[in-house]
Each structure stands twice: as C-alpha cells, then as structure tokens.
Amino acid sequence: MIEPLRAASVAWYVTGRFYAATDQTTQDLGYFLHLQGIEGSLFDGPPSEKTACFTFRSAPFTAQPVTNGDLSLGLDAVGEFTLYLKRRPGASFDHPDSFSDGEPIATFRRASVVMGTTFSAPKNGGNLLSLNVFTASLTWSQEFEFRGARYDLRQLLPHGITQWGEASATLLNAPQGFEKVSAFVGSAIALGK
Template sequence: MSPLMPASVAWYVTGRFYLSTDGKTVQDLGYFLHLEGLAGALFKDPKSMSEATARLTFRAVPFTSGTVQNGDLSLSVDPVGDFNLYLKDEKHAGASFEQPDTFSDGSLIATFRRASVVVGGTFSGSGRALALNVFTARLVWSTEFELDGQRYDLRRLLPHGITQWGEAGPTAVTPAPKGFSSVVPFVGSAVAVGPPPGR
C-alpha cells in the first residue's frame, strides 16, 4: 500500500453539522462516499448508499466556534480540534442522523487533527444562501483495520493528512434531535497533503 499522490483526491464525505441546544458547541459527523486506496465496498448494500448502510463513518469532538459578521457575509472561526474515523463491521448496526451517537459506535480506526484555525463563510442574499469552509488536518493516530478481506492503515495511505473543502446546504434539517437546536447537511471533498519541505 503506497501513500496517495499529493493533491490527488483522498475522499468524499457527506454529513451534518449539529449545534447544541445551548448554542455553545458544534460538531460534525457523517459517512464516507469514497476513500481512495480502499478496494472494499464502503456500503453494506451498494445499491442503497446512505448512512444506514455506510461502513466508514466520522465524528468530530464538539468545539466552540466564534463568529464574525461582515455585511451579508457571516464567518465562523473554528479552533484546532480532532475528528475520528470509525469502521462499522458486522457487529455494528447502521448509523442514523436522528441518533448522532450511532456515527461513533464502530471500531475507531484513525484520528485527524485540524492543523489550524478553520474559517468558514456563509453568504445570504437575493433569497439564496451559500456556506463554504476549508481546512487541513494531520493524521495523529491510526490502526490497521480489515475491509473485505484486505488490511489497511490510513497511516500508509494518508501519512501527512488531508485538505478538505466543504459546502453546506442552505436549509436546516428539521426537527433537530434532542439536545440540538440546529442541524445542517454538508458535503466535503478532500485531497492528500504532501510531505513537509525537505522530507
């Protein structure tokens, strides 16, 4: 297993942002649509791709986001923080966006850490809204896992981490699960980060 080529597509994910009822913390969670380098199926039922059949999920450690307003542009400033990747094997049922804990009840296979403050922007005007963010995350821990008879380790695939661009949907999902005041869907696209200069 060789590392992915720098700047090549690493993964595609989709998920949701969850704002706590007290408005103090945010977390994002979801599942993988594609992870380059894995030959196994990412869904228990390839004909029904959804959170309920996803075999690889992720969930961020809740964090507190700051805000900056500039006219119609609302900026979120997120601190450095971790998010974890999980394998849903035969022992684990499918995930549900109505039950956020189901995205983190699989076997932990990797932890990534956002390498710097993350800035995202939401623009609203002319009856339309657009929300974007971008961040780089370093792989800080991983372990081998098996998928369809093959062994993998993200330390070998993505040793230097990823840079991800995300786009959130314009409309919150209702009703929000208990404990949360707002839930917003998003899609993320990541590329592999190359080694530091001189390495």
C-alpha cells in the first residue's frame, strides 16, 4: 500500500504557462518536473513539455484586478485543474489542448480565492515578477499504472496541496485565441488533516 506524503513535505514541482484569452479568461497548463511518490523518470527523454508524462490544465477562470500603489493584485475565483498521464508524450506550448489530451488521473479544486501579486519596476514601469499562492483539495482521482507500478493520488495526497508560484514578466508568443502568455514555476507541499 502507498503511504500518504507527510504533511508539509514536497508534493511536486511544476512548470507551465498562463494563457490570457481574448474573452478575458485565463487558464494555466504545464507539466510536472517532480511528483513525489512516483518512481522513475517523469519524462521519455530529456526533460521538456515534449517528453513529459504528467501534465496539468486548469479550467478557464476570471481574475478580479485590485491595485495598491505599484502592486497589481489579481483575485482568481475558486476553480479546478486536472492532472493527466500522457502515455504518448508530446505536449507543445503552441497547442494548449495537447496538455489535456492524456488520461485524466486526478482533479483538484482550489479551496479559496487565489491571490496573485505583480511587482512593478520603479525605473522603467515594467513588471519584475508575479507571485501567487493557493490551496487545493483533491476532488477526484483514479488508479493508474506507470512504469510497472500502480498509483492513486488519493493515496499520496488525500488532503490536497498548497502551491506557491512565480511567473515571469516577459510575455511569450501567444497562440491563436490568446492575447498574453507568460511562463511560471510552482512548488507544492502536501496538506495534513
């Protein structure tokens, strides 16, 4: 039997991108660099989105803007994101749907409003960095096989996670249907009872 991760232990590291759509919604998607409790490499080749076996994608959400001096805050509504096992890796940031075309293995729901903060550079007026933090509960999971072993995220993360994220201020090329895209990294810890 798989033991749950200890409370406050590292649950995962992810990297991905925020996609702001023309309809004023945002979604995030990406892949796992580390998923504690899963044995073996999470990649089929050198680590990248193209070789990632585990990906994620959120449902679109709308952020409510708040400004305080040179801080730009965004309050994101409660929402869900799903984790996928890609038995045939091949995701591409140019094709957001490629991150959600795998086998769904778990869905998490953010437990409260997410607050993101963007820090502005005083000299040139541009943005330096964006930070966010959220807690999410596991709402659904199913058992899956990976590299000869069986797993269920309900056993590993029964109470959910808290994740801290940092996003780049540099905008990337946006695929059709999106206005802005920026890269981020996230680090999550396991929640206890």
